[in-house]
Amino acid sequence: MNFTPRSILSATLVSAILALAIGCNDGHKGRAPEPGSPTAGTNLAPPALTCSKAPIALGANESLLSIVGTNDIHGAIEPKVSLDGKTTTGGLAFWAGAVKSIRVGVSKRYGAKGGVLVLDGGDQFQGSLLSNYSEGALMFSLMGDVGYDAMVPGNHDYDFGPEGWLVDQVPAGQTGDPRGVIKKLANSASFPLLSSNAYLKASLKTLDGKQATVESQGCTSTDVVDWSKAERPEFLKSYILKEIAGVRVAIIGLDNPITPTVTTPANVSDLCFRTAADEYLDVRKSLEGKADVFVLVIHDGDINNEKNLTNLLEKLQAARPDAVDAIIGGHTHVVNNINRNGVYAIQSGAYGDKFGRIDLVVDTATKKVIREKTRVAAGAVIYQNSCDSQIDSFCEKSVPTRITYECEPIVESASALDKIATGKKDIAPLVGRNLGFADAPITKSATNESALVDLMTDAYRHATGVDLALINTGGVRQDIKAGPFTYEMWYAISPFNNHAVILGPMKVDTLVKILGRSARTCGKSGAVLGSGIRVTYERGDCKTPDADGNDANSRVVTITMDDHGIDGEMLYDARDPAHVKTSDRTLTVATLDFLQAGGSGFVEFKDVPMIKDAGIFRELVADELAKNPGKLPSVIDGRFKNLNLAN
Numbered sequence: 001m002n003f004t005p006r007s008i009l010s011a012t013l014v015s016a017i018l019a020l021a022i023g024c025n026d027g028h029k030g031r032a033p034e035p036g037s038p039t040a041g042t043n044l045a046p047p048a049l050t051c052s053k054a055p056i057a058l059g060a061n062e063s064l065l066s067i068v069g070t071n072d073i074h075g076a077i078e079p080k081v082s083l084d085g086k087t088t089t090g091g092l093a094f095w096a097g098a099v100k101s102i103r104v105g106v107s108k109r110y111g112a113k114g115g116v117l118v119l120d121g122g123d124q125f126q127g128s129l130l131s132n133y134s135e136g137a138l139m140f141s142l143m144g145d146v147g148y149d150a151m152v153p154g155n156h157d158y159d160f161g162p163e164g165w166l167v168d169q170v171p172a173g174q175t176g177d178p179r180g181v182i183k184k185l186a187n188s189a190s191f192p193l194l195s196s197n198a199y200l201k202a203s204l205k206t207l208d209g210k211q212a213t214v215e216s217q218g219c220t221s222t223d224v225v226d227w228s229k230a231e232r233p234e235f236l237k238s239y240i241l242k243e244i245a246g247v248r249v250a251i252i253g254l255d256n257p258i259t260p261t262v263t264t265p266a267n268v269s270d271l272c273f274r275t276a277a278d279e280y281l282d283v284r285k286s287l288e289g290k291a292d293v294f295v296l297v298i299h300d301g302d303i304n305n306e307k308n309l310t311n312l313l314e315k316l317q318a319a320r321p322d323a324v325d326a327i328i329g330g331h332t333h334v335v336n337n338i339n340r341n342g343v344y345a346i347q348s349g350a351y352g353d354k355f356g357r358i359d360l361v362v363d364t365a366t367k368k369v370i371r372e373k374t375r376v377a378a379g380a381v382i383y384q385n386s387c388d389s390q391i392d393s394f395c396e397k398s399v400p401t402r403i404t405y406e407c408e409p410i411v412e413s414a415s416a417l418d419k420i421a422t423g424k425k426d427i428a429p430l431v432g433r434n435l436g437f438a439d440a441p442i443t444k445s446a447t448n449e450s451a452l453v454d455l456m457t458d459a460y461r462h463a464t465g466v467d468l469a470l471i472n473t474g475g476v477r478q479d480i481k482a483g484p485f486t487y488e489m490w491y492a493i494s495p496f497n498n499h500a501v502i503l504g505p506m507k508v509d510t511l512v513k514i515l516g517r518s519a520r521t522c523g524k525s526g527a528v529l530g531s532g533i534r535v536t537y538e539r540g541d542c543k544t545p546d547a548d549g550n551d552a553n554s555r556v557v558t559i560t561m562d563d564h565g566i567d568g569e570m571l572y573d574a575r576d577p578a579h580v581k582t583s584d585r586t587l588t589v590a591t592l593d594f595l596q597a598g599g600s601g602f603v604e605f606k607d608v609p610m611i612k613d614a615g616i617f618r619e620l621v622a623d624e625l626a627k628n629p630g631k632l633p634s635v636i637d638g639r640f641k642n643l644n645l646a647n
Contacts, residue, residue, distance in 0.1 A: 051396060051398070052396065053394055053406075053407060056373070058361065061363055062113070062363060062370065062373075063114065063115070063247050064106070064110050064113060064359060064360070064362075065245060065249065066116045066358075067116075067117045067326050067359075068099060068116060068118045068119070068356070069297070069355065070095075070354075071120060071329065071331070071347055072154070072349070072351070073120070073351065073352040074123055074125065074126055074127030074131075074352075074477070075124075075125045075126060075127030075131025075139060075495065076131075077092050077130050077139065077142060077420060077423070078091055078092075089381055092143070092416055093145075093412040093413045093416035093420060094384055095146055095382060096147070096412070097411045097413055098382065098405055098410050100413070101404065101405040102405050102406050103116045105407050105408040114245050117149050117251070118148045119150055119295070120151035120328075120330075121152060121328050121329050121330025121347070122151065122152045122154025122256075122298075122330045122331065123155070123157065123299065123331070124140070124143065124154065125156070125157070126157075126495050127492060128491065128492050128495065129427050129431070129495075130424065130427060132165065133427050133430075134423065134426070135165050135181045136157075136160065136181065136185050137185065138419060140189050142416050143189075144191065145413050145419070148191045149251070150191055150193075150237075150240055151194065151253075152195055152299045152330075153182065153236070153255060154255070154256070154299040155255070155256055155263040155299065155331070156496075158179065158182060159496055159497070161180065161267045162177055163177075163184065166616060167497065169266040169593075178266055178269075179235075179267060179268075186236070192237045193235065194251065194253020194297065195237075196232070196238040196253055197219075197257065198233060198273055199219060199231065199232055200233060201214055201216075201271065203229065203231035204230050206223045206224060210223075215272065217260050217261060218272070218275045219273065220275070227282060238252070238283055239251060239253065239283060241287075241290060247292050247362045247364065248291045248292045249294075250290065250295065251295045251297060252280060252283050252294065252295070253296075253297050254276050254279060254296065254299070255298075256273065256300045258273075261600060261601055262600065264498075265594075265597040266597065277316060277319070292362065293325045293360065294323070294324050294325050295327070296324050296326070296327045297327070298328070299329075300312070300332075301329040301331050301334065301336055301347045302334070302347070303333075303523060304522065304524075305522065305542065305543075306523075309347070313338060313345050317340060317341060317343065325369050326344055326358045326360060327343075327346070328345075328358075329346065329347045330347060333349060334349065335378055337379075339376075342369075342371030342372070343371075344374065344378075346378035346379075347378065348379045349379050353381060353382055354382060355380055356379060356380065357375075357377045357380070358376050359374065360374055361373035378390075383403070384410075385402075391405075427488075431486065432486050432487070433487035433622070434484065434626070435486060435487060435622060436484075436625055436631065436632045437483070437629070437630065437632065438481070438485055438632045438634060439482060440482050440634040441479055441480060442479060442632060442633075444493075446521075447526065447527055449529060449636045449638070449641070451634050451635055453476060453529050454531065454636060454639065455633060457529070457531035459625055460500070460531065461531040461590060464614060464620075466589060466590045467587040468531060468532030468533050468587055469531045469532060469591070470529070470530035471529070471530060471591065471595075472526050472594070472599065472600050473527050473529060474525065474526030475498065477495060478493045479493075480493070480632065485625075487622060490618070490622055490625075494618040496618070498592040498594045498618075499593040499617060500591075500592065500613070500614040500615060500620050501590070501614065502589070502610070502613075503605065503608040503610055504587065504589060505588070505608075506588070508559070511533075511589075514602055515528070517604075518537075519555060520551050521550055521551075523542070523549070524548065525549070525600050527640075528595065528600075528602055531562070532562050533560065533561060533562055534559070534638075534639045535559050535639065535640050535641070536557045536558045536643050537555065537556045538554060538555055538642070539642050539644055540552075540554050555574065556574065557574055557575055558570070559572040570583065571583045588611065591605060
């Protein structure tokens with residue numbers, strides 16, 4: 001946003017006069033000074049917090065709508081501390097204080113002409129033991145302390161399934177509610193869960209009242225569906241309407257249409273998730289005349305060559321220029337700041353250490369957003385003792401260890417701190433279980449062989465005694481840091497309650513199809529990699545991916561059994577594409593029930609018979625590592641090799 005010299009000078013003078021007249025609250029009223037502080041042992045007041053940040057200059061008929069957005073927090077309840085101990089970021093207790101500072105500051109600086117809306121783009125939990133032990137209850141309670149106005153569920157919010165922290169779906173042959181946890185959370189939350197495009201399949205009828213046949217992803221159908229009769233799950237709202245600073249605001253929520261393939265399939269088998277643009281435009285039309293500003297919060301985003309969020313914004317604007325005024329996205333864990341015709345769609349990374357903000361100035365006479373006055377930050381780091389350069393317009397470091405947002409000091413939420421302390425006591429018996437030691441970091445990769453997936457699948461294969469163990473790299477969420485490796489760290493790596501399942505017999509040609517999909521991935525979906533085999537493949541440059549986001553020119557070249565780190569029996573040989581050789585051997589395979597159900601598009605697993613369920617994968621591997629918690633390998637052994645890179 002452009003500031004005029006006059007508006008900056010006026011605002012600065014006002015701030016200075018207010019500071020002289022009433023002083024600044026440093027957030028420690030009633031508390032004793034910390035030992036070693038400048039005021040310890042004296043009667044001197046703590047140093048005043050200065051504020052030189054000018055507010056946005058508003059005209060007589062203008063109001064400020066400040067939209068604060070997060071996404072993909074994934075259970076990051078506690079702050080992150082850098083290895084040198086000098087930088088602390090995130091943490092929900094601090095974030096609650098930061099949001100309070102924004103709300104209070106906007107109220108003081110703009111009065112009735114300013115207001116704040118706080119939204120989240122999905123996947124609030126599934127990432128830490130502290131978050132998951134209470135099945136998201138602690139997380140949602142803390143987000144209530146933050147003061148969120150609304151959020152979308154995100155695909156991983158369906159992962160918990162029925163109640164029970166070590167149960168992710170209703171066991172075969174038993175009865176139960178496959179969405180018991182998310183319903184319970186929605187009923188107890190202080191904010192609504194928005195998902196306009198999640199529909200009960202049974203409610204979708206044709207124009208003549210017959211049951212429509214629809215696909216889970218996109219709600220696509222060869223029938224003409226009567227959407228006026230369609231029903232959504234009762235715990236979700238399609239939208240909410242709020243009046244903020246004299247402006248009527250509609251907040252519309254959308255889940256990711258691919259949710260059925262990226263969550264536990266059994267928990268959403270009776271649902272379908274309609275295509276985003278079609279759904280949004282229908283809801284937008286139904287709200288005509290009921291709102292002035294339209295905000296979309298969606299669990300989808302851009303990544304690499306896949307431009308889902310950009311394409312959605314362009315489709316909406318092509319349908320009607322006034323379709324949407326701001327978008328908070330998510331899902332892809334990256335930072336995006338997309339601008340189309342003055343309308344912004346933003347994403348702010350993942351894991352709770354960043355946020356975004358879109359400040360809209362609205363003409364209250366015409367009820368239109370003044371696009372040239374919009375101010376945007378995307379992926380601003382939530383530093384606890386400094387300011388990200390993106391938010392210098394409202395963040396200030398006033399004294400060496402204190403910062404302000406909107407001229408208000410940030411003070412951690414006492415309520416949130418108490419809840420976190422209680423939650424940590426609950427998990428204390430589990431936290432420190434010794435699983436090994438890492439001399440160096442052990443890293444993951446979404447598309448290529450990694451030392452971490454090698455470690456995990458080796459332990460999995462040894463624990464089950466199968467020919468090979470295969471897991472999806474997308475389910476591996478964190479790296480291992482150098483030092484002691486504990487159960488709490490392992491939980492952050494594998495936070496899902498996926499079951500270990502033993503399948504067989506698997507034919508080699510089925511294995512080739514699975515690994516071929518892995519070889520073609522360009523990042524839209526992860527790979528399936530494992531232990532017990534050695535694979536060579538050729539991958540293209542991914543500059544022209546196909547409709548599924550994969551490189552169609554990539555292929556598997558060879559597959560051999562792994563004979564103690566070297567090539568063993570040849571299972572597949574396509575070095576001469578004209579004379580491909582495929583073994584008739586069959587294999588027993590340990591994998592995850594998520595993949596067995598066709599998760600992440602690996603439908604080939606569905607055709608392989610199941611031999612047995614071996615319990616929760618995470619717990620099985622933890623038990624295996626705990627048998628001999630020694631030094632953990634931190635380098636790859638070349639079992640999944642891209643020949644194009646090798647040459």
